[in-house]
Amino acid sequence: MPITHFSFNDNKKNWHLEEISFDKLNLLVGVSGVGKTKILKALELVCRVATGGYYKLNGEDWKIGLKYANHEYEWTFKSGFVNPKFSSIPISKVSTIFYEEIVKDQNIMLLKRTESSVLVNKDEIPRFFKNTESAIHVLSNIQAVTSIYEGFQRVVFSEILQEQHFPYLLNPAESDEDLSIPLEQFQDESRQLPTVVKAYRLQQRYPDEFEKVKQVFTEIFSSVEDIQVSLKKEGIGVYEFYFILKEKSAHKWIYQWDMSAGMFRTLVYLFEISLAPAGSAIVIDELENGLGNNCMPGLMDFILKKAEYLQVILTSHHPYIINHISNKSWKLVTRKGGEVSVINASDIPQLQTESSLENFIQLNQLPEYKEGIS
Template sequence: MSVQHMKIKKIEYQDQEYEWKIETLELLPNLTLLVGGSGAGKTQILNSIFSLKKIANGASFNGVRWDICFVTEDSVNYRWKGEFKTKKIDELFPEIISSEEDEFDIIEESFYKDNQKIIERNSQGIFFKNEKMPKLSPSQSLVELFQREEDIAPAKENLDKIIFSKPYKAFEDAGIIFLSVLPKDDNYSLIDIQNSNFTVPIKLLLINQYIPEIFQKIKNKFIKIFPQIQDIKVDSVSGNYGSFFVYIKIKEKGITDWISQENISSGMYKTLIHLSELFLTPEGSVILIDEFENSLGINCIDSVTDLILENRNLQFIITSHHPYVINNISPEFWKIVLRKGGSISTKNAEY
């Protein structure tokens, strides 16, 4: 049975160790643009959302409380909330903390499906559909521990699709892979490639080889942004020990020689990687982008906004304080971020 894609409806998040919190934030289904001055808390919101993915995969955070609601395509509502115990940690010498003390117990947690409580953790133990469970790890979330249960598996799969996009790290992405890692089946589908853990350059290589029409769409978008470019080439060269290295070349109009990857401008390369990432991200992903304008470049914003609003099942949560971005994305998608002391709140734009 295929998993229904979900969209985050709202979140609350609190860090009791450092005494700050995000008041209830209602998110839009396709695009939410977080607007506000420096230090308002925009990046903290993105980091908090990404932390929920980590908690769903067994991570623990000192003094964190969370409450997240999401909804599927067929209007099934889920809610997951919980709280880690708060420990006082020596701020001057955090390196002396042992690995055991790095794990923080969850003191309460619950998971709901359409307002029905599926599982709960409290001082009395863990109860799955009102049946008490054997003692389990106190620092791992219920979503991690019960991820194979029918009512929880869809939430776990979709929480795993929260992606913090960082195209400025494109040059650090290894385009090297061992042949033994690739499945033997040559019939790659778009879904296979989207759901793989390969880096974007390797996904580009596979798309170019197996689904050239998608590669052509990416190329067309890139050339629309950089009209001086005539063509893009993605190829590979064999390395040692059964590995191969992926490299990208571009060709400018009126120039005979191809430009090798190391000579492509960082702005062009980041834009290509980011456009490719948007095409090759799994359906149903939640994509977090901090400082939209720095990640993409001004000349890329219009094309990427078009991609965001296309009929793909993606949810974007992005931050910006650049006038060009703010003026070119409708205020209906804005959430204005405000801070008062340790409290971060949001409000809709007036338009």
């Protein structure tokens, strides 16, 4: 499992997450407003900083544990405050990273970055990068840092709502690719691509694997007989990618922007999870959003099966989802003011019954659940 533990402080907003430990399968539960989504957003920020994505920093600090290639890493990070009243420069341009530390296997110092120096394997190196850039991203080609950088690249955040009505534009450049690489290498090399683009390449290069996803989808939606990924040329070297499906009773194909939300979301989840390299983390906020009751059983069975070799981090309010995930994987989120705590269900005596239904009933009766915000 990539992420082992995580604590986070947003000092500007006075929001603090006490350390949470993660397992292979994790379901964050709690009343609305308690901080479940914010925990996932904090994780996303951390991964963006590590991998060079877009981010804004202003007084955040964190400590996160990551497991990759049979080693454990811990990244400690602190950023400075920016007061916009005294600057017309956007926060993202001036917020300073003033401390980073990477420790391997609990006692091997790989990197230490302060305001005055950067040490890699205890040797000082010239400071050639900006004070707004993470050392993990900038030094990712250095052996001591490569593994933790690659580990963060294997954390996948689902962004389905942005995809359905905006098909992706890209040059497929299939002729420039090695069509003979193993599937595992293909999954690894395409992990940062949009889901629809990965699905298109899977369809073109590994049709048997594409067929497996289609089979699961048509078992969930028995009215559907076929799915494909299509593309249309939009300009010189630019193509529009989109999902299409055909129902048994219809003569015309249905484009992704005309699909039901449940169909589209299920389709994207199936491809995202199927194409994640082994050992990746899949992070999904409020899995039930946009899904009808007919989608959930098949999708949940698929997710639980894939959780054998992926780490899965979910949030949900839905009784069906909560009931079909073992209470051993529940993590109850509570908040007191700006202080957020997470309690493992295994540490709550009332949730140790034999019946999943009884555990669900007991969960809803817990004071920590009913009065999760104080």
